[in-house]
Amino acid sequence: MKVVYIAHPIAGDVAGNLIRIQEIGRNINLSEINVVPFANYYFDCFCLDDNDPIERYRGIKNDTALLKKGFIDEMRLYGDRISNGMANEIELALKLGIKVRPMTKETADEFDSRWQGAQRHYEDEPFGKGWRNDLMRLKKVDLVHVMREFLMDDGHKPLQVLMKDIASWSDATFGEGQRNTGILHHLKKEVNELIEAVERFQNVSIKLIGYKGSEEACKAAFMEYADCFMLLLDSAYHFGLDAKTLIAFTKQKLEINKARKWGKPDANGVVEHIKEG
Structure with a gap:
C-alpha cells in the first residue's frame, strides 16, 4: 500500500x-x-x-x-x-x-x-480539469516475456471463480442466448451512472459538507464500480475469455499504452494516444 x-x-x-x-x-x-x-x-x-x-x-x-x-x-x-x-x-x-x-x-x-522547474507528480485531476502529469514515453518491454510471466501465474484463480459465478447467475436469470452485445449496451448505461456517482462524490468531498454525505456518496460510487466490473467480466466470459487470458492481454495492452505518446484532454478530460504515421 x-x-x-x-x-x-x-x-x-x-x-x-x-x-x-x-x-x-x-x-x-x-x-x-x-x-x-x-x-x-x-x-x-x-x-x-x-x-x-x-x-x-x-x-x-x-x-x-x-x-x-x-x-x-x-x-x-x-x-x-x-x-x-x-x-x-x-x-x-x-x-x-x-x-x-x-x-x-x-x-x-x-x-x-x-518551486518552478521541480518535477510535479499529478496522478489525476484532484481539483478540476486540465491538471495532468506530463506524459512520458516509456521504453518498450518484451511483451512475450510479459505474457509468459502472467500465463504462468496462479493469481488469476479468484478472478476466474468470480467470472464463472457472475456468468452462471447471469445465464440463469436472463437466459443463455447470444446476449453479449446486450451485456455491453448495459455496461454503457452503467458507465454513465458511474460517472454521475463519481462526480457526486467529488462534489461532496470538495464541499466537505460532513462525513455522512461523503461516506454515502463514496459507497454509491463503489456499487457503480461493482456493476460495471460485473458486466465487463460477464461479457468477457461469454466472449470466451478466461481470467488468465484477460489478465495477460490487459498487461500487454498496458505496456503498449506506456510506450505511446498521448495528446491533451478534451472537454470531458478524455486523453487519446497520438497516432503515428
Whole structure:
C-alpha cells in the first residue's frame, strides 16, 4: 500500500485545521483502499505547544526524522496556502525524491511559482480539469516475456471463480442466448451512472459538507464500480475469455499504452494516444 504524507497548514485556525486534516484522512481511508494517510504532526499537536519555540522545534524534528525514514511514497499538499512548515516539508521531500502532489488550486499555483522547474507528480485531476502529469514515453518491454510471466501465474484463480459465478447467475436469470452485445449496451448505461456517482462524490468531498454525505456518496460510487466490473467480466466470459487470458492481454495492452505518446484532454478530460504515421 502507498503511504501518503498529508501536508496542511496548522497555525492560525488550529482547531479548524485539525478538523480539516481529520476529514482529509477519513476521505482517503474511505475512497482510496490502497492508500495509507499519514500525518504524525496531528498527534504532536495534542502533545506539544505549537506556540512554544522549543516544543515546535521538537515537532519539526519528528517530521524530519520520519520523512527521512524512506517509507513515505507521496506528499500531498492541502489547504488554502503553503505555510512555512509545509515549505520546509516540500524542500525535504524534493531532496529525498518523494513525490509532491498539490491537491488544491491554491497549493498548486504556489508550488509552481515557488518551486518552478521541480518535477510535479499529478496522478489525476484532484481539483478540476486540465491538471495532468506530463506524459512520458516509456521504453518498450518484451511483451512475450510479459505474457509468459502472467500465463504462468496462479493469481488469476479468484478472478476466474468470480467470472464463472457472475456468468452462471447471469445465464440463469436472463437466459443463455447470444446476449453479449446486450451485456455491453448495459455496461454503457452503467458507465454513465458511474460517472454521475463519481462526480457526486467529488462534489461532496470538495464541499466537505460532513462525513455522512461523503461516506454515502463514496459507497454509491463503489456499487457503480461493482456493476460495471460485473458486466465487463460477464461479457468477457461469454466472449470466451478466461481470467488468465484477460489478465495477460490487459498487461500487454498496458505496456503498449506506456510506450505511446498521448495528446491533451478534451472537454470531458478524455486523453487519446497520438497516432503515428
